Amino acid sequence: MIFTLKNLGVSMVSIDVRFLLIFIFTANVAYANSFSALYLSPFKTKQAIENIRFISHDGFYTYFQQNSGSLLLSKGFSTKTVFKDVEHTQYNVLGSQSKRKLIVTKDKTYYAHLNLKKTFEIFLLDYGEIDAEIIGEGILPKLHLKDTWISFFNPQTNTIHVNEIAGDKKKYSILLKAPNNSYHQPSVEMLKDNYLVYTDLTLDNKAQVIAYYPQTKQQDLVYQSANAGLENSLCFLNQLLIIGEFSKSDINLGSTIMSIDTVQSPSLKRIETLYNTKSQDQGSMICLDQSIYFKKERVNKDEDEDISMIIPRQDLYSLTLPEKTLTAHTKTKNLGPVLLMDNRLIAVNNGDFYELTKTPPPKNKQLEALEDKRLEEKLSDE
Amino acid sequence: MSPKFLLAQLIKFVVFTLLFLELSAFSFISNLDIILKAERNRFFEKTNYLNYIPAVKEDLKNNPNISIDQDFLISVMLRLAPYHKKLLNKQSACSLYSYLISGLAQSALGEMKNIVINYPENDKLKSSIISTVDFYEIMIKNPCPKVLPVTYIKSVKEFREYLVNLQNLVPQKAVTCEEEYTKLLQDYQTFNLCSIYDQLKNEPTYASAFHLSKNLLSQIKKSITPQDVFFLDNLCLSAKDEKQFCTDIFEANYWQRISQGKAPMHPVREYCSNDAKKIKGCLEELTSQPQTCHYPQYLKSSLLPAMNCDHISLALNHSVLNTNYPECPLQLENEGIVNATRLLAHLENKNYPFSDEACLSYPLSLFAHFNLELGNPMAWDYQLCYFDRLDQVDKCYPSIIGVLKDSDYSQEFVITNLLRKNSVISDKMECSLIKDYQFNPYLLKYKSGCYILSNLENCSLSECEFKIINNEQTIDIIKVKPPQLFDYISHTRDNRNFSQVNLITEQLKKQSKEIRNLSVLKSFFQNHPNSIIHGVGCAQTLLPSFFKMQSLYQCDPMPFILDGVFTKNGETLITLRTAIDHLHAPRLTNWKRIYSSIKMLHDIHPQKSWSLYGLY
Numbered sequence: 001m002i003f004t005l006k007n008l009g010v011s012m013v014s015i016d017v018r019f020l021l022i023f024i025f026t027a028n029v030a031y032a033n034s035f036s037a038l039y040l041s042p043f044k045t046k047q048a049i050e051n052i053r054f055i056s057h058d059g060f061y062t063y064f065q066q067n068s069g070s071l072l073l074s075k076g077f078s079t080k081t082v083f084k085d086v087e088h089t090q091y092n093v094l095g096s097q098s099k100r101k102l103i104v105t106k107d108k109t110y111y112a113h114l115n116l117k118k119t120f121e122i123f124l125l126d127y128g129e130i131d132a133e134i135i136g137e138g139i140l141p142k143l144h145l146k147d148t149w150i151s152f153f154n155p156q157t158n159t160i161h162v163n164e165i166a167g168d169k170k171k172y173s174i175l176l177k178a179p180n181n182s183y184h185q186p187s188v189e190m191l192k193d194n195y196l197v198y199t200d201l202t203l204d205n206k207a208q209v210i211a212y213y214p215q216t217k218q219q220d221l222v223y224q225s226a227n228a229g230l231e232n233s234l235c236f237l238n239q240l241l242i243i244g245e246f247s248k249s250d251i252n253l254g255s256t257i258m259s260i261d262t263v264q265s266p267s268l269k270r271i272e273t274l275y276n277t278k279s280q281d282q283g284s285m286i287c288l289d290q291s292i293y294f295k296k297e298r299v300n301k302d303e304d305e306d307i308s309m310i311i312p313r314q315d316l317y318s319l320t321l322p323e324k325t326l327t328a329h330t331k332t333k334n335l336g337p338v339l340l341m342d343n344r345l346i347a348v349n350n351g352d353f354y355e356l357t358k359t360p361p362p363k364n365k366q367l368e369a370l371e372d373k374r375l376e377e378k379l380s381d382e
Numbered sequence: 383m384s385p386k387f388l389l390a391q392l393i394k395f396v397v398f399t400l401l402f403l404e405l406s407a408f409s410f411i412s413n414l415d416i417i418l419k420a421e422r423n424r425f426f427e428k429t430n431y432l433n434y435i436p437a438v439k440e441d442l443k444n445n446p447n448i449s450i451d452q453d454f455l456i457s458v459m460l461r462l463a464p465y466h467k468k469l470l471n472k473q474s475a476c477s478l479y480s481y482l483i484s485g486l487a488q489s490a491l492g493e494m495k496n497i498v499i500n501y502p503e504n505d506k507l508k509s510s511i512i513s514t515v516d517f518y519e520i521m522i523k524n525p526c527p528k529v530l531p532v533t534y535i536k537s538v539k540e541f542r543e544y545l546v547n548l549q550n551l552v553p554q555k556a557v558t559c560e561e562e563y564t565k566l567l568q569d570y571q572t573f574n575l576c577s578i579y580d581q582l583k584n585e586p587t588y589a590s591a592f593h594l595s596k597n598l599l600s601q602i603k604k605s606i607t608p609q610d611v612f613f614l615d616n617l618c619l620s621a622k623d624e625k626q627f628c629t630d631i632f633e634a635n636y637w638q639r640i641s642q643g644k645a646p647m648h649p650v651r652e653y654c655s656n657d658a659k660k661i662k663g664c665l666e667e668l669t670s671q672p673q674t675c676h677y678p679q680y681l682k683s684s685l686l687p688a689m690n691c692d693h694i695s696l697a698l699n700h701s702v703l704n705t706n707y708p709e710c711p712l713q714l715e716n717e718g719i720v721n722a723t724r725l726l727a728h729l730e731n732k733n734y735p736f737s738d739e740a741c742l743s744y745p746l747s748l749f750a751h752f753n754l755e756l757g758n759p760m761a762w763d764y765q766l767c768y769f770d771r772l773d774q775v776d777k778c779y780p781s782i783i784g785v786l787k788d789s790d791y792s793q794e795f796v797i798t799n800l801l802r803k804n805s806v807i808s809d810k811m812e813c814s815l816i817k818d819y820q821f822n823p824y825l826l827k828y829k830s831g832c833y834i835l836s837n838l839e840n841c842s843l844s845e846c847e848f849k850i851i852n853n854e855q856t857i858d859i860i861k862v863k864p865p866q867l868f869d870y871i872s873h874t875r876d877n878r879n880f881s882q883v884n885l886i887t888e889q890l891k892k893q894s895k896e897i898r899n900l901s902v903l904k905s906f907f908q909n910h911p912n913s914i915i916h917g918v919g920c921a922q923t924l925l926p927s928f929f930k931m932q933s934l935y936q937c938d939p940m941p942f943i944l945d946g947v948f949t950k951n952g953e954t955l956i957t958l959r960t961a962i963d964h965l966h967a968p969r970l971t972n973w974k975r976i977y978s979s980i981k982m983l984h985d986i987h988p989q990k991s992w993s994l995y996g997l998y
Contacts, residue, residue: 050985053934067988088873088988094933112867114717114939116921116929116962140932181686181712183928183962205677205686229676229687231927248927249687249969251676282927295926309953310693311972314926334974336923337931346934348923350974351981353934 038329041361043353054093057342061128063093073130082130097343099127100147117155136161144190151188160186160198172214176200187234191262199232207232209243211268222268227253235287239263242292246283255281275319280312286340291318425457425490442520447502451509454498461488468621471568476526483514483531484573485592532574532592538601544571549613552646558911560624567621576618608658616643636695637668648706649966652681683710684964697957697968700946702912705965707734710741715843717961718870721941722882723748729890739838743784750782750791761868766796767861778863783846784838785815797834800860806852807832870941871918873988895996900973907947910998915944917994919979937982
């Protein structure tokens with residue numbers, strides 16, 4: 001049987017429209033596949049999550065703490081003690097994308113001395129091992145150059161310390177200018193073992209990115225914000241140094257993400273703007289694979305949210321390079337901190353940890369019931 | 383009926399009409415002049431006649447039916463200044479009496495030295511004149527014990543107590559605003575205070591029963607701050623209608639409210655110079671340029687940037703925390719002490735004059751006194767010690783850092799005692815603390831005596847060096863024992879009774895209610911209008927633009943206070959005072975941030991405590 005188009009009741013005009021619709025649909029799928037949004041999946045662990053301080057992506061290594069003051073490593077079917085200290089010692093464990101070393105911070109007076117300028121003991125251990133080596137005292141420790149260097153900040157002396165982990169074990173420190181009451185948390189990125197960049201504040205609170213050459217102690221200004229109240233953060237994406245400029249508190253001076261190709265412009269003079277908006281983004285920038293993940297103000301006029309909020313609603317977005325595609329990943333409207341653990345993106349939402357996954361979380365009745373309960377609570381609260 | 387009687391009736395009619403209908407149209411003014419003139423003549427006649435027959439005070443004392451003469455009262459009421467009208471409680475005789483003896487009331491004779499009274503005698507109503515002093519003794523003292531003559535104030539201290547009592551009555555909450563404002567205006571002390579303010583502005587040229595001595599007035603003048611002037615101007619010279627006042631108060635810009643005297647002045651000290659002439663301009667700048675508050679000129683010892691002036695204004699409009707004392711959170715270096723002293727100062731309604739030196743010593747003194755008097759020396763064990771050669775041990779005495787008058791733990795006081803014990807100075811000598819750069823050994827006045835050289839402005843809890851010089855000799859027998867640690871919230875069952883939060887709640891006999899969701903928080907503030915909520919949460923989720931989270935459960939515990947909730951453009955906002963923010967720079971936040979910060983700390987807490995409590 002031969003069907004003619006006319007028999008089917010389809011005119012040539014409607015064919016054109018349908019063809020166009022199919023084309024648009026296909027194109028959309030392709031677009032969504034190449035820059036697909038991540039899903040906020042509950043972060044599930046075999047043991048109580050509140051005891052875990054680090055878990056490897058495959059779940060083989062778990063560092064967890066006990067109220068007795070111990071930090072332990074669970075590896076396969078065995079458990080070993082990393083530290084045993086005074087009761088209720090609080091630990092933090094963090095690594096890097098290189099997965100060679102881990103940093104442990106230890107706070108023995110977690111409940112007895114509340115001070116945001118307090119320093120912690122910082123230790124270093126091989127990834128998945130228990131033998132720790134003390135590095136110094138400070139906060140914001142970070143591994144660099146494939147885990148061959150470590151930097152940390154001492155807020156009491158306003159100094160960044162940089163230590164070589166192996167080899168000559170070189171050490172140097174950089175005194176910051178940031179005013180004491182800014183509670184400035186510097187961002188540090190090492191480009192080479194004799195060259196790093198860090199963020200500081202001028203005495204009149206303007207954010208700066210400074211290149212530092214330890215051998216000559218030379219400091220070069222890479223970038224300075226035009227106004228006070230902005231904060232710069234740094235991360236590395238392949239050979240690009242990414243500089244984020246985001247507003248603090250309720251200051252709304254817009255948000256900018258810039259890049260410097262460290263190979264093409266080793267003197268860090270050529271700055272390219274990747275993203276610039278008037279919205280009040282919180283930042284918390286993380287560079288992973290080809291994307292810069294950051295918390296961005298969600299302004300959705302369809303939901304009648306065009307009235308400027310005093311506490312802007314934040315969600316996780318990414319800027320994928322080189323296309324500079326902006327993708328929204330969450331719709332929580334008030335996402336908490338975001339961090340990177342063993343190359344996994346972890347976010348806090350309503351006090352709980354979630355993992356950002358490429359596939360949607362498996363739905364189960366318990367979880368749905370929990371979500372419904374949360375929704376009910378949220379509705380009753382708002 | 384005689385023409386005089388008719389005229390008197392006419393005057394009464396017009397006066398009552400004016401008083402109760404409060405007519406003030408221009409056309410009445412010329413007529414009013416005529417009426418006043420006639421009333422004055424009539425009043426002269428009556429008082430001239432009565433002057434010849436003064437009543438005997440003793441006779442009147444036992445007469446229960448004395449009343450103020452109606453004509454006299456009308457004469458006084460006709461001369462009641464429009465701005466004093468709101469201060470008079472029409473339902474209370476005591477309020478009227480407080481006006482009559484304040485020195486502000488005037489009759490047709492000018493300043494009111496005497497009062498015309500009526501009293502029954504042999505079935506007839508008699509009139510007589512008595513002095514205001516006698517009037518107080520006969521008619522006020524017993525029925526109105528809170529009404530006192532203006533000259534009752536004998537010292538600057540008494541004046542300041544009067545003033546502070548009234549300043550504390552400035553409404554803080556929308557719900558109770560009208561009631562509180564009326565209470566402030568019609569307080570029995572108000573007329574006296576306004577009378578003194580009048581004397582300060584227009585120095586009296588003659589002695590009177592209502593005038594304070596010249597010496598006292600000049601001392602009071604010296605103690606008057608720009609904020610006092612704002613307060614008194616608005617209380618005594620431009621009191622407003624309650625409804626208007628309260629509608630304005632919680633919607634208007636806070637900085638404008640201050641310049642109108644509708645809000646306490648002390649928060650402004652971090653934003654404006656203390657020069658009275660510049661304050662008005664500064665308040666206008668805070669209103670027109672909200673970004674000024676991000677980095678205020680005089681706010682150094684707390685987290686910056688603060689919120690913009692519009693948002694701080696919103697927060698201050700809806701907050702109730704007592705902030706009338708000096709404090710510098712950054713120098714205190716211990717967020718537990720900051721929050722504990724804020725709770726103590728609020729619950730005990732503590733006030734203290736501002737000074738840079740006291741911003742460290744005053745909160746420490748509150749904390750030290752509370753714990754030491756309670757027998758909890760573990761919480762505050764900063765001590766000054768010397769080696770006792772006889773007993774061969776270190777002997778230590780608790781102290782605060784810095785100087786604070788009236789405190790047994792003031793460094794000056796403790797060091798003086800220690801040096802006396804060691805016979806370094808005599809029992810009559812005292813050591814005085816001075817700024818180290820002020821000490822000049824070449825000056826004669828420093829050649830003898832005991833001096834503690836320190837620079838309190840740069841002091842902090844962990845570092846505050848001092849040097850003792852006695853008669854040009856350096857004394858180094860005193861050592862400092864630095865403060866140790868204490869639990870702000872409990873984390874073990876064993877020590878839960880000794881956490882600061884528990885001690886404050888129990889010792890000050892307060893109830894504590896767990897706040898788990900926004901509905902409970904809202905109803906708590908509604909049911910307990912002057913109460914506050916306090917808690918400890920993770921800094922990383924509470925102030926996410928300042929503190930980064932690098933790893934799983936990285937949570938720096940930070941104490942905070944919540945002291946208000948309101949909705950603006952559909953957004954529910956909570957006033958937040960973290961322990962690193964200045965008392966006068968509150969922030970606005972939402973429930974999600976607070977919940978998240980408490981929930982994370984709850985998860986890792988050994989006892990799984992939910993650390994957000996309403997105190998009432």
